[in-house]
Amino acid sequence: MTQPQAILFSSQPATVQPAVLAADLTRIFGSPPSVVHALNHLNLSVPAGKFICVVGPSGSGKTTLLNLVAGLDRPTGGTVMIDQADLAIFDDDHLARLRRTKIGYVQQAARLANRETARRNVMLPLLLGGADEESARRRADEALARVGLTDLADRKPPELSGGQVQLLAVARAIVIAPSILLLDEPTSNLDLDSSLQMALLIDEIRSQAGLTVLCATHDARLMELADSIAWLKDGSLERFADRRSVNIRSDSVSTR
Ligand SMILES: Nc1ncnc2c1ncn2[C@@H]1O[C@H](COP(=O)(O)OP(=O)(O)O)[C@@H](O)[C@H]1O
Ligand SMILES: [Mg+2]
Numbered sequence: 299m300t301q302p303q304a305i306l307f308s309s310q311p312a313t314v315q316p317a318v319l320a321a322d323l324t325r326i327f328g329s330p331p332s333v334v335h336a337l338n339h340l341n342l343s344v345p346a347g348k349f350i351c352v353v354g355p356s357g358s359g360k361t362t363l364l365n366l367v368a369g370l371d372r373p374t375g376g377t378v379m380i381d382q383a384d385l386a387i388f389d390d391d392h393l394a395r396l397r398r399t400k401i402g403y404v405q406q407a408a409r410l411a412n413r414e415t416a417r418r419n420v421m422l423p424l425l426l427g428g429a430d431e432e433s434a435r436r437r438a439d440e441a442l443a444r445v446g447l448t449d450l451a452d453r454k455p456p457e458l459s460g461g462q463v464q465l466l467a468v469a470r471a472i473v474i475a476p477s478i479l480l481l482d483e484p485t486s487n488l489d490l491d492s493s494l495q496m497a498l499l500i501d502e503i504r505s506q507a508g509l510t511v512l513c514a515t516h517d518a519r520l521m522e523l524a525d526s527i528a529w530l531k532d533g534s535l536e537r538f539a540d541r542r543s544v545n546i547r548s549d550s551v552s553t554r
Contacts, residue, residue, distance in 0.1 A: 315382060317346040317478055317510035318367055322376035325362050325533075336362040338533035339376065346381075346477075349504045349511040351521045351541075354530035360514035361406065363530070364480045367512060368403045369393035380478065398427040402471030406482040408463055410455045410470070417442065417451040420469045427474070441473040442466075445499055461492025465499065472503060479503065481513040485520065493517065521546045 325337040337359045344350050352360050365371040366378050369385050370393075378385045380400070385393065397403065410419050420438035425431070442451050445465040455463050464484060471479060484500065485493035497519040504511050504523060513520055521527055527544055529537040 314345050316343040316379070317348075317381060318342070318344040318512060319379040320363065320367070320376070321379070323363070323366065323373055323378060324375035325359075325366060325371070326374040335533050337366070337373070337376075340530070340533060340535050342528055342535055342538070344510055344512055346510055347508050348525045349513070349523060350526050350528055351524040352512060352514045352528045352530060353516065353521065354536070358530040359533040360530055361482055362533075364403070364405075364482050364512065364514060367478075368401055368480055369396055370403075395427075398423050399474060400476055401478045401480065402474060402476035403480040404464075404467045404471045404482060404484055406486065408455075408467035410463065410466060412455045415452050415454055416447055416458070416466050416469075419455065419466060420473050423470060423474050437473055438469075441469040444472065444502075445469045446495070459492070461488050461495065464488060464492070464496060468496075468499060468503075477508060477510065479509060479511045481511065481515070483514050483516065485515065485517045494519070497523070518546050 320340050320342040323337050323340040324335070327334045327336055340359070340363065342363075352363065354360055362371070366373055367380070369388065380396070388396065411422065414422070417435065417438050420441050421434040424434035424437060429437070439448070439451065442448050445468050447462060447465055447469060450458060450462060455466065458466065464487070468484070481500065485496050488496060497517070500511075500513070500520065501523050503509070513524070515521065521541065524541045527539055527541055528535060
């Protein structure tokens with residue numbers, strides 16, 4: 299077996315442990331003869347406190363990777379480690395608890411409760427985690443303020459614009475004060491104004507001490523915020539580079 303490439307890619311001193319480590323990660327969908335290798339022996343190490351953008355063409359495995367890191371899906375092979383813990387040893391309840399306490403995930407199509415108010419949507423992860431109503435409400439209102447939705451807290455998702463729904467999904471992800479934030483193309487379905495607002499918000503959130511961000515995107519503005527950029531191709535890590543060494547505008551075009 300070859301040495302996991304992740305070790306070679308880490309630019310951190312050996313004492314800094316990765317917040318997220320994917321080693322030889324493989325996810326195969328379907329069954330023969332029509333199988334898809336969504337992830338193909340992928341190695342990626344994300345140091346704690348860093349912001350990594352995952353880029354690559356549609357179908358390269360970005361969402362599959364985020365789902366595995368979130369524990370929403372299980373790998374066919376290889377390992378996902380979160381803070382040195384192998385997710386394979388966690389049962390589904392334990393993974394759900396991890397998502398309620400440690401990992402905030404903004405999925406590409408936000409799954410919000412359309413019959414509940416924006417505030418209630420943000421309170422839900424806290425209530426599921428056992429918080430009392432009053433503290434859940436207070437923390438939800440803080441998160442809504444952070445994303446600029448205070449005035450819309452009593453509206454339901456169908457009464458919000460696409461950009462506002464996406465901001466609400468971010469509020470729901472950050473309300474738990476996660477140590478890892480996963481963002482799946484957070485600006486891809488937004489108009490220019492909304493995507494600028496989202497990029498500013500993500501820049502503000504990422505400045506929180508110790509927060510690790512893994513963000514799948516095609517958006518050069520988000521790539522510019524990153525510490526490092528990981529290129530996926532056909533489910534493997536094609537390249538990993540310090541953002542300062544990357545010409546974002548031209549590279550983002552060429553990796554679309
Ligand atoms: N649940 C699934 N069933 C079958 N194929 C899937 C499933 N999820 C993803 N795939 C396939 O895996 C590959 C990677 O998909 P995905 O991770 O969504 O890529 P990306 O997010 O980079 O666009 C694609 O070929 C996609 O069609
Ligand atoms: Mg995707």
